[in-house]
Structures are given as structure tokens and as C-alpha cells.
Amino acid sequence: MSDTPKIWEYPSLPKLVTRLRDDLRSNDCVLLFAYNGTGKTRLSMDFKNAGKKGGSSDTLYFNAYTEDLFSWDNDLQSDAERYLRLNTVSKFFSGFKELALEGKIFSYLERYADFDFKIDYEQWSISFSRGEEENIKISRGEENIFIWCIFLAICTLVIEGHESYAWVKYIYIDDPISSLDDNNAIAVATDLINTLKKPENTTKCIISSHHGLFFNVLWNEFKRSRTNYNTYFFYRSAQGEKYSLQRTDEAPFFHHVAMLSELQQAMESNQIYTHHFNALRSIMEKTAVFFGYKDFSACIHGVDDEVLYTRALNLLSHGKYSIYTPREMVDDTKELFKNILTAFLSRYRFEIPQLTKATANPPEQS
DSSP: OOOOOOEEEESSHHHHHHHHHHHTTTOSEEEEEOOTTSSHHHHHHHHHHHTOBTTBOOEEEESTTGGGGEEEEOOTTTSOOOEEEEOTTSGGGTTHHHHTTHHHHHHHHTTTOSOEEEEETTTTEEEEEBTTBOSOOOOHHHHHHHHHHHHHHHHHHHHHTOGGGTTOOEEEEEOSSTTOOHHHHHHHHHHHHHHHTOTTOOOEEEEEESOHHHHHHHHHHHHHHOSSEEEEEEEEOTTSSOEEEEEOSSOOOOHHHHHHHHHHHHHHHTOOBTHHHHHHHHHHHHHHHHHTOSSGGGGGTTSTTHHHHHHHHHHHTSSOOOTTSOOBOOHHHHHHHHHHHHHHHHHSOOOOOOOOOOBSSOOOOO
């Protein structure tokens, strides 16, 4: 039996959306791990748009656009009353006024924050307080947590079958809280799982994240509580032309390990681009910090041509090279890159996964 991972390629995000919707015919949830810049947010919007028919929708989503449904009125004239205003045109708020969500929102919020809030349904605004302080401006992180708690409260209504959200067939969640610390990553993942695994829940769900710990907590919880789910590593080709799914039955690869796999493949195929020097420098910087070195050059200290390699990395990794407009290196620079990467991998024995082989057949249902 081959140990080669199963990978399936798709020429566009709409084609990948079709695959995910097919998956959800026989699975309750699809869990995706993907790094920033892969296209996770665009995938979530394409999934949502695929469910728009005749003016109706079938997907309740949480992604970067969800935060845009909230905007601050900072009372610039008197600097006294500050409100978070709601974009009530969105179906996201379709059950707010009738169902009085304060209690459900606060039951989540009190686990993460120490401020209180009040919803004005006439003005469609939210004011915040902390202790005796009224009309406070909460921080960006607190605002993100608050919006996430609103979303969880709405998910509860969906699961309970409230008429205002009867249109929801799918819940799509993309990176619920940005820049999570480890404690909040675990707490948010646990609350999400506890909400989704309620026995009355019949709503299908997709969750995507770049956060390794958050993904791992979800993966472990799904493994314990569900039998019909799929987990994938979602990534895009270096040229940005294709999107791939790799079934992952284990925890996702850390970013630096996945990047090393890409660099190794670039070296073996001789398709080495200018931005690969930036990536290699970044990996060496992280390795130096991990081992307590003062400079990344310590990662290749003692190898032949150490000074040349260090100067090359300093020079070639300072260019503003983009992965979206790749430029191939000239032959001499390619050889220099290969020598530096080989020296680095010879010194640090990373277990590098295989991420790039694809098969023509779609993934079987599980």
C-alpha cells in the first residue's frame, strides 16, 4: 500500500466549491487547514455565492467580511458617546430584534471578556460599559471577540430551528478570531465544537483556519464526537494556477515544514523563483530563534562557503518579491540557492512531508 498522500487538484475556486458541497451530502462537517494567502476567504465567499438562487441564500458565514457588518460611531464632535452600528440590510441580523439575543451573546462573552453591552434596537447600535464606565470604546481584539460571540449566538438559533434562520443550510466559518493566543484558541475551538455537536443540529458546516493549534483542537474533538466528517490540507500551487486538497488524517503541518517541502520541490524541479530566497531566510530566522542563536547565519555556521551563503541570503532576501508575480532565477543564482538549502537541511534533519503529487480522481466519500 502506497504511503503517497492523496491530493486532488482543481483549476478554480468554484470547482473546489462544488467538491465541498458534494462532500457535505454525506458528511456533517468539512475541516480545512490552509495558510494565509491561499484563498480561504475567497473560497468561503464563493461557497456562499453558490447557494444564492432566486434572491435566497443557504449559507450563514463568518469571515473577514463579517466584521464589515459592524462600524464605529465615535462621536467625534463631543467625544462622549461611542456606538458600534449594525448593517441591518444583511440577513446576518434577521432574528436580532424578535429573539432578543443579549442573554445568548453574554453567555459566550463572559468567558472571554470583562465588559458588558446594550443593544438599542431602535437605532440598531451597541454601546459598551466596564464597571461604572459607560460608552467605552473597546479594543480591536475585544471587538473581534464580541462579534464572534454574536455569531455563536446566531448559530445556536440556527441549530434550535428558529424561523428567522430557517434559510440556513450551511454554516461556513473562516478563521473566527485573528491573532489568537493559545488559551483563546483552545477556548474558542471548544465553544464552537460544543455548539455544533448539539444533538438537534442538522446544519452542515465548513471550518477553515491557518491556526495550527485551533485546527488541532477541532480535529481531535471531531475525531472523538463524529464519524462523518472530512479534514483536508488546502493549498495553492506556487504559480497560483491550481488549488489542491490533501486529505489529512493527522494534525496539519506547521508552516515552516510545509514551506520547506515547497522549497525542496522547487530545488528538485529546478523551478526556483526569486521569492524562494525570502522564504528560506524566514525559515532560517525562525530556526535561529528556536535554538537561541543571535543571527540566522548561525544555522549554516561551519559549512563550506559560509560567508558567501550569508551574504547571498542578506542580499537576495531583501527584494520585494511576490509569490503572485513569480520571477525565475538565473542559473548561477539557482545553484547558489540549492547549495544553501542543501547545507541547511543537512544540518537540521526536518521530516519533510510530500505535498505536491496529485491524482486525477475526486476524493471518495467517507
